[in-house]
Amino acid sequence: MRSGHLTRATGVVTLGDVASFLGRDSPPDAARPVRDVCDDSRAVRPGDLYLALPGRVHHGLDFERDAIERGAVAVVSDRVADRLPTVVVPHPRAVAGPLASWFHGRPSSALEVFGVTGTNGKTSTTHFLHAGLQGAGRTPGLVSGIAISSSDGTAERPIRTTPEATVLHRTLATFVHNGCDSAAVEVSSHAVAEHRVDALDFAVLAFTNLGRDHLDYHGTMENYFAVKASLFDPERTRSAVVGVDDAWGRRLAAECALPVTTVSTSDPAADVLATDIDCGDHRTAFRAHTPVGAVDLTLPVLGPHQVSNALVALAVLVSGGHDPDAAAHGISTVHGIPGRLEPVTAGQSFTALVDYMHNPSGQRSTLPYLRSITPGRLVLVIGATGGRDPGKRGDLGAVAGHWADTVIVTDESPGDDRADVLRDDVLAGARTTSARVLEVPDRRAAIDRAVAGLTEGDTVVVAGRGSDRWQQFGSRRTFFDDATELYESVVRAISAGRSAAR
Numbered sequence: 001m002r003s004g005h006l007t008r009a010t011g012v013v014t015l016g017d018v019a020s021f022l023g024r025d026s027p028p029d030a031a032r033p034v035r036d037v038c039d040d041s042r043a044v045r046p047g048d049l050y051l052a053l054p055g056r057v058h059h060g061l062d063f064e065r066d067a068i069e070r071g072a073v074a075v076v077s078d079r080v081a082d083r084l085p086t087v088v089v090p091h092p093r094a095v096a097g098p099l100a101s102w103f104h105g106r107p108s109s110a111l112e113v114f115g116v117t118g119t120n121g122k123t124s125t126t127h128f129l130h131a132g133l134q135g136a137g138r139t140p141g142l143v144s145g146i147a148i149s150s151s152d153g154t155a156e157r158p159i160r161t162t163p164e165a166t167v168l169h170r171t172l173a174t175f176v177h178n179g180c181d182s183a184a185v186e187v188s189s190h191a192v193a194e195h196r197v198d199a200l201d202f203a204v205l206a207f208t209n210l211g212r213d214h215l216d217y218h219g220t221m222e223n224y225f226a227v228k229a230s231l232f233d234p235e236r237t238r239s240a241v242v243g244v245d246d247a248w249g250r251r252l253a254a255e256c257a258l259p260v261t262t263v264s265t266s267d268p269a270a271d272v273l274a275t276d277i278d279c280g281d282h283r284t285a286f287r288a289h290t291p292v293g294a295v296d297l298t299l300p301v302l303g304p305h306q307v308s309n310a311l312v313a314l315a316v317l318v319s320g321g322h323d324p325d326a327a328a329h330g331i332s333t334v335h336g337i338p339g340r341l342e343p344v345t346a347g348q349s350f351t352a353l354v355d356y357m358h359n360p361s362g363q364r365s366t367l368p369y370l371r372s373i374t375p376g377r378l379v380l381v382i383g384a385t386g387g388r389d390p391g392k393r394g395d396l397g398a399v400a401g402h403w404a405d406t407v408i409v410t411d412e413s414p415g416d417d418r419a420d421v422l423r424d425d426v427l428a429g430a431r432t433t434s435a436r437v438l439e440v441p442d443r444r445a446a447i448d449r450a451v452a453g454l455t456e457g458d459t460v461v462v463a464g465r466g467s468d469r470w471q472q473f474g475s476r477r478t479f480f481d482d483a484t485e486l487y488e489s490v491v492r493a494i495s496a497g498r499s500a501a502r
């Protein structure tokens with residue numbers, strides 16, 4: 001491959017240009033113009049170059065016919081396609097990032113790109129960062145697991161936490177086109193391992209924390225950490241912001257070869273520290289101490305974990321040279337993040353929340369807070385999503401049962417896994433505790449059961465799906481939005497006299 005700093009000539013790009021960029025011989029039809037690069041046959045548009053990737057289940061070349069029918073004009077893959085002219089490369093996935101970046105004129109070098117990774121808090125931190133950039137007078141784009149939005153107000157719901165490289169670089173190019181000067185980008189560990197963020201120049205990368213998750217994919221915590229740590233490399237970013245409230249963060253800060261800003265809610269030696277933390281049931285307040293002064297924040301979001309997330313966002317902005325007061329003002333305009341301790345109010349006297357906790361470390365930071373704001377009963381609706389780390393399911397039940405009075409185990413989104421096996425694993429953990437444990441497979445019925453009989457001082461939390469608005473059973477996908485369902489359940493319970501109104 002030619003240097004990643006080679007910017008694409010404006011105007012028409014031909015298949016020969018692509019071959020030349022990839023350092024390969026020109027295929028037949030080298031003069032053929034290429035409109036865009038696309039790695040999914042279902043998304044191909046007329047004139048596209050189809051990047052056919054070998055996958056776990058299929059090979060992209062299995063879908064050459066579909067790509068042709070949609071208008072693909074050429075292929076990049078690890079073997080010659082049946083019908084289309086092909087540029088052959090040994091590792092197609094590894095060229096996806098550099099190729100897409102080159103094709104779109106290296107958009108990440110025209111933006112200041114701030115990345116956020118970690119097991120928990122990526123989405124929240126990315127949204128705080130985006131708002132903080134706006135507060136600091138910047139014009140940022142946003143790429144998070146729940147929204148991709150540009151400065152012109154257009155927004156879309158993403159399919160993944162972090163898009164494939166072709167989509168990511170195209171999105172950044174759109175940001176540049178729309179006048180953005182920066183971007184806040186959420187980076188999952190899968191994205192790093194699958195080369196989705198290759199050829200992306202980060203200004204600052206932030207690490208929130210690391211806890212057990214995704215071991216179905218990474219195998220061990222050591223591997224999981226190594227994938228995250230591989231991001232913190234001078235080849236990828238100029239500097240790092242690292243949360244040091246867990247041992248993995250402290251290790252990363254110690255081993256990292258970059259300028260590091262450390263962040264903590266407890267360690268006075270950290271560069272950015274939160275004190276005077278006050279987590280109420282309607283807002284969260286704290287004082288942030290930074291190398292350039294202290295600032296007070298009051299956020300209309302819930303939970304001590306949001307102190308950590310907002311603090312990481314503030315540290316990224318301050319380490320990037322922004323004024324802490326302006327950044328803090330921007331951060332405090334975030335009026336809730338969908339599906340993250342999101343309150344549902346339907347005239348009830350008790351607290352009803354939707355949350356995305358789906359691993360034990362997330363539960364351990366969220367549930368003690370929920371207990372602290374609940375003088376009455378704490379009722380949790382939980383489950384385990386299919387296709388994800390089976391080893392965490394028992395812990396999910398056990399941690400839930402440790403903090404809650406009642407745990408209702410239900411279906412989340414089993415996918416190709418057996419729903420009853422998922423529930424059994426969670427139930428086994430929950431039954432090791434003294435909580436009241438119920439199994440209600442149907443999620444709507446589970447929510448109704450959780451809400452029934454609640455009165456002032458009680459809290460119900462529907463956990464695990466957050467703002468994801470579907471359930472997948474095998475190949476069948478059904479619309480299901482926890483916030484809407486919880487709202488409707490509360491309305492039904494109040495009108496039937498089953499639960500207390502305000």
Ligand SMILES: CC(=O)N[C@H]1[C@@H](OP(=O)(O)OP(=O)(O)OC[C@H]2O[C@@H](n3ccc(=O)[nH]c3=O)[C@H](O)[C@@H]2O)O[C@H](CO)[C@@H](O)[C@@H]1O[C@H](C)C(=O)N[C@@H](C)C(=O)N[C@H](CCC(=O)O)C(=O)O
Binds near residue numbers: 056160161189
């Ligand atoms: C590990 C991973 O990234 N897997 C993704 C990957 O699977 P795969 O490589 O095995 O693909 P495959 O299904 O064998 O297909 C091979 C190729 O054919 C292409 N194809 C396939 C079918 C078709 O009709 N046309 C077509 O072109 C695919 O785009 C792919 O390039 O490509 C598939 C098709 O695009 C994805 O569905 C699948 O993501 C799955 C659904 C997924 O969710 N992955 C998870 C692990 C993930 O990436 N999660 C993280 C976040 C996790 C978190 O934050 O909790 C994320 O960033 O979203």
Ligand SMILES: Nc1ncnc2c1ncn2[C@@H]1O[C@H](COP(=O)(O)OP(=O)(O)OP(=O)(O)O)[C@@H](O)[C@H]1O
Binds near residue numbers: 118340357363365
């Ligand atoms: N800093 C944190 N520490 C521990 N738990 C957290 C933290 N931030 C969020 N959580 C928990 O994790 C859940 C998901 O939060 P968020 O979406 O911000 O994280 P995420 O890393 O983007 O998650 P995912 O990658 O699974 O989408 C929250 O609903 C909350 O229960």
